[in-house]
Amino acid sequence: xVPKVGFKADLSLKIPEEYxxxxxxxxxxxxxxxxxxxxxxxxxxxxxxxxxxxxPTTKCNLKCLFCIRNIWGxxxxxxxxxxxxxxxxxxxxxxxxxQVVFGGFGExxxxxxxLEMIESMREFGLKVSLSTNGVLLTPGIAKELIRLGVxxxxxxxxxxxxxxxxxxxxxxxxxLENIENLNKAKLETGSPYPVLEIEFVVLKSNLKELAGIxxxxxxxxxSTVIVSNVLAYTEDMVAERLYTYEPQPPIKxxxxxxxxxxxxxxxxxxxxxxxxxxxxxxxxxxxxxxVVIAWDGGISPCYALSHSYSYFTLDGRKKFVSRxxxxxINEKPLGEIWTSKEYVIFRSVVKAFYFPSCYSCDxxxxxxxxxxxxxxxxxxxxCADCLWAQDIIICP
Numbered sequence: 001x002v003p004k005v006g007f008k009a010d011l012s013l014k015i016p017e018e019y020x021x022x023x024x025x026x027x028x029x030x031x032x033x034x035x036x037x038x039x040x041x042x043x044x045x046x047x048x049x050x051x052x053x054x055x056p057t058t059k060c061n062l063k064c065l066f067c068i069r070n071i072w073g074x075x076x077x078x079x080x081x082x083x084x085x086x087x088x089x090x091x092x093x094x095x096x097x098x099q100v101v102f103g104g105f106g107e108x109x110x111x112x113x114x115l116e117m118i119e120s121m122r123e124f125g126l127k128v129s130l131s132t133n134g135v136l137l138t139p140g141i142a143k144e145l146i147r148l149g150v151x152x153x154x155x156x157x158x159x160x161x162x163x164x165x166x167x168x169x170x171x172x173x174x175x176l177e178n179i180e181n182l183n184k185a186k187l188e189t190g191s192p193y194p195v196l197e198i199e200f201v202v203l204k205s206n207l208k209e210l211a212g213i214x215x216x217x218x219x220x221x222x223s224t225v226i227v228s229n230v231l232a233y234t235e236d237m238v239a240e241r242l243y244t245y246e247p248q249p250p251i252k253x254x255x256x257x258x259x260x261x262x263x264x265x266x267x268x269x270x271x272x273x274x275x276x277x278x279x280x281x282x283x284x285x286x287x288x289x290x291v292v293i294a295w296d297g298g299i300s301p302c303y304a305l306s307h308s309y310s311y312f313t314l315d316g317r318k319k320f321v322s323r324x325x326x327x328x329i330n331e332k333p334l335g336e337i338w339t340s341k342e343y344v345i346f347r348s349v350v351k352a353f354y355f356p357s358c359y360s361c362d363x364x365x366x367x368x369x370x371x372x373x374x375x376x377x378x379x380x381x382x383c384a385d386c387l388w389a390q391d392i393i394i395c396p
Contacts, residue, residue, distance in 0.1 A: 055104025119148050160172070275392075355379070
């Protein structure tokens with residue numbers, strides 16, 4: 001077992017004061033000790049969660065073409081109030097927690113108690129964001145979100161009314177009407193919040209419509225447009241991907257991203273994904289000290305590992321991802337799970353991104369490990385092949 005050692009508990013371990021100072025640690029900080037390639041590594045134990053993703057539900061009012069629910073067998077359920085109460089009980093023990101994001105793989109506004117959940121988090125003085133498809137964002141809900149002080153709302157829009165109907169099976173005009181009502185309510189109350197953002201899942205078939213969304217964004221009061229590639233859960237989506245192994249994306253033939261960025265940058269922020277695999281990898285979830293709590297209380301380090309599912313890799317193979325749980329909020333407080341040996345060392349490994357570079361491996365097309373979230377060396381489950389760490393898939 002990896003020993004838990006403290007500066008005061010074991011005087012034979014001399015931790016230089018300069019080391020502690022550079023990392024903003026105190027002399028009574030405790031550490032886990034591990035070994036990597038013959039070197040001893042200290043992992044400070046801190047309850048430094050900053051961002052909490054909560055999945056209120058796996059249910060949704062839409063059935064989008066590229067959704068994970070098209071292939072998975074997970075239950076479609078709401079988070080129980082008992083589970084949510086366990087989250088509430090953990091908050092006071094997380095001194096650095098600053099932001100809560102209600103999202104995940106369901107539609108948060110479909111949860112019948114979502115407003116109570118938001119209000120509960122706001123009572124702790126936390127910033128709250130909401131990721132939604134916007135269909136259920138009625139005028140009444142919009143006014144409540146303003147009253148509760150929600151800081152940010154991210155709404156998914158992926159093209160013209162015809163494209164939106166094809167992809168999401170719903171009416172875009174209803175979403176635009178809801179956005180208009182939200183802006184009117186903000187104007188009436190004199191509130192600058194919630195700030196509005198748009199998330200656009202880019203496909204080969206809707207790429208040309210991205211420019212139109214960017215053009216109307218300022219008129220909708222949008223501050224940021226987040227563009228993400230699609231994760232191909234089904235074979236139909238394989239043909240819709242823009243990203244490739246090498247830096248020669250399909251959109252190169254059309255002259256690059258079809259956007260007037262000079263105009264857009266006068267109004268807001270545009271976040272674009274990478275379009276090819278690279279040796280440069282970084283996990284934004286771990287770097288931001290984030291944690292994901294799923295509908296059933298299961299605690300995972302990121303969205304990518306919060307459920308079990310399959311998707312198609314760039315070379316056309318089906319990859320099965322196994323859910324990675326560090327604990328469950330119904331069994332232990334979040335602070336205790338966050339500071340467990342496994343979770344502390346896992347975050348350290350991910351920050352160093354000590355994983356194989358699968359994309360550049362000569363055996364990548366025949367390696368059976370790539371059909372799971374496993375690596376040929378290092379920590380398992382492996383983040384070696386993660387498209388989120390490549391900035392190909394982007395989450396709010």
